[in-house]
Every structure is written in structure tokens, then in C-alpha cells.
Amino acid sequence: MTDINALPISQKWPAQDAEVLQLYSLPTPNGVKVSIMLEETGLAYEPHRVGFDTNDQMSxxxxxxxxxxxxxxxxxPKGPGGKPLPLFESGAILIYLAEKTGKFMSQDPALRYQTIQWVMFQMGGIGPMFGQLGFFNKFAGKEYEDKRPLQRYVDESKRLLGVLENQLTGQQWIMGDDYSIADIATFPWVRNLVGFYEAGELVGFSDFPNVQRVLNAFLARPAVEKGLKIPS
Structure with missing residues (x-):
């Protein structure tokens, strides 16, 4: 097995324990998906902070x-065939970790693909749209005189919340009674929308009681509470 400390990334972030999974991240909505998943599964891992303030991601x-x-x-370091597996994209990582551990994704083929479809719903819809809304509501975009871009993302975020609201009606989690990677992918973004992005009133978050209910249940999980702060 290749020593991961021989890999280029280890020149900047050397592994203290090269036998455990290495995480390179920040506690953003995409970043915490993986730290939460790792905490939920109990896999041993070592987090490394990739600082945006120092442009570490461009190194x-x-x-x-x-x-x-x-x-x-x-x-x-213990990927398929016992060889190190480097992987990026949070959705791909969630699917890989679910398959590696046999947790948080059904082994039933139909339910497995249905879970993946909701992960893709987050990756292709909720993440990009909520992120754009955050830009236009909280960051540089709020200075734009033309408010049509903001309204576009408000409207689309409301629509996506409505889709999620309908899916959660009468069930505990996105996939029914079973907590899954679909929830781990989605609810960090919902949390960010109404928290860090300060857009709860804009999107009428009170109109989505099932989304609120499941967000609260998600945030109450000990692994979520811990994963939201990693890397510190």
C-alpha cells in the first residue's frame, strides 16, 4: 500500500496517522456533509483545515x-483493493462512505437509487440555488441595484423548499423512516439558508413546517452537532 505521506498533498498537510481516512475541508455546508457522515459512521479520520483566507484551496x-x-x-488509505483512494465532490464522497460502511443508504437496489436521486437533488438544486441566494442577500450581490437576480433565487429557493416539504410530509426523513445520506447532504444547506445567509424571512421559511421539523431533528443528532464544527 502506498504511504499517503508520499503524496503531494501531504507536503502541506502531513498525516499524523497515515492508516486512517484523511479529510481536507472547512465547516461550510458542503464541507460538513463529510465530517457529519464520518461522525455518524464512526470511521476513524483525521481532519485538515483548508483555509480560504490563505487560499489553501489554490495551492x-x-x-x-x-x-x-x-x-x-x-x-x-484503505480504499478499494487496499489502495489509497483520493476523492472529491461531497456527493460522491457521501455515496462512497455509505457503500464502504453499509450505513445510511439502503442495500435494496431501488431504494439505493432513490436515495442517490435525492442527493443529486441537493447537489444540482438546493446547493447552487441557496448559495446564489446567499450571495445576493448577504454578500457583494446585496449592493446590486437590480434586484431581479435576488428575486430569481428567492423564487427558486422557495420552489425547492416546497419540493422538500412535500417529500417530508408524513414521514420522518427524506427517505421515510430511515435517516440517510440524502438528509446529510440536504440539511446543512437548509441550516445555512436560514442561519448564516439570513434568508429565512425572504423565503417564507415558516411556510415549510415539515422542513423545519426535520431540520431540528437533524441538528439534534450528536454526530451532527460535532460534525458541524470540524475542522475547527
Missing amino acids: PEFLSLNPNNKIPAIID
Whole structure:
């Protein structure tokens, strides 16, 4: 097995324990998906902070792991065939960890693909749309005189919340009674929308009681509470 400390990324973030999974991340909505999943599964891992304030994500070492310069990314020293597996994209990492551990994704083929479809719903809809709304509501976009871009993302975020609201009606989690990677992918973004992005009133969050209920249940999980703070 290749020693992961021989890999380029380890020049900047050396592994203290090269036998455990290495996480390169920040506590953003995408980043905490993986730290929460790792806490939920109980897999041993070592977190490394990729600081945006110091442009760590643009360093040659990080780009050797993720050429798209985004967090999170992992290296599993005990990947398929016992070989190190580098992996980026939070959705892909969630699916990999679910399959590696046999947790938080059904083994039934139909339910497995239905779970993946909701992860893709988050990746292709909730994440990008909520992120754009955050830009136009809280960051540089709020200075734009033309408010049509903001309204576009408000309307689309409301629509997506409505889809989620309908899915959660009469059931505990996105996939029914079973907590899954679909929830782990989705609710960090819902939390960010109404918290950090300060957009709860804009999207009429009170109109989505099932989303509120499941968000609260998600945040009450000990592994979620811990994962939201990793890397510190």
C-alpha cells in the first residue's frame, strides 16, 4: 500500500496517522456533509483545515487532490483493493462512505437509487440555488441595484423548499423512516439558508413546517452537532 505521506498533498498537510481516512475541508455546508457522515459512521479520520483566507484551496498541494479547487476532499488509505483512494465532490464522497460502511443508504437496489436521486437533488438544486441566494442577500450581490437576480433565487429557493416539504410530509426523513445520506447532504444547506445567509424571512421559511421539523431533528443528532464544527 502506498504511504499517503508520499503524496503531494501531504507536503502541506502531513498525516499524523497515515492508516486512517484523511479529510481536507472547512465547516461550510458542503464541507460538513463529510465530517457529519464520518461522525455518524464512526470511521476513524483525521481532519485538515483548508483555509480560504490563505487560499489553501489554490495551492499546488490541494490541486493535486482536487483540480477543481473545492472542499471537501478525502484520501482513504484503505480504499478499494487496499489502495489509497483520493476523492472529491461531497456527493460522491457521501455515496462512497455509505457503500464502504453499509450505513445510511439502503442495500435494496431501488431504494439505493432513490436515495442517490435525492442527493443529486441537493447537489444540482438546493446547493447552487441557496448559495446564489446567499450571495445576493448577504454578500457583494446585496449592493446590486437590480434586484431581479435576488428575486430569481428567492423564487427558486422557495420552489425547492416546497419540493422538500412535500417529500417530508408524513414521514420522518427524506427517505421515510430511515435517516440517510440524502438528509446529510440536504440539511446543512437548509441550516445555512436560514442561519448564516439570513434568508429565512425572504423565503417564507415558516411556510415549510415539515422542513423545519426535520431540520431540528437533524441538528439534534450528536454526530451532527460535532460534525458541524470540524475542522475547527
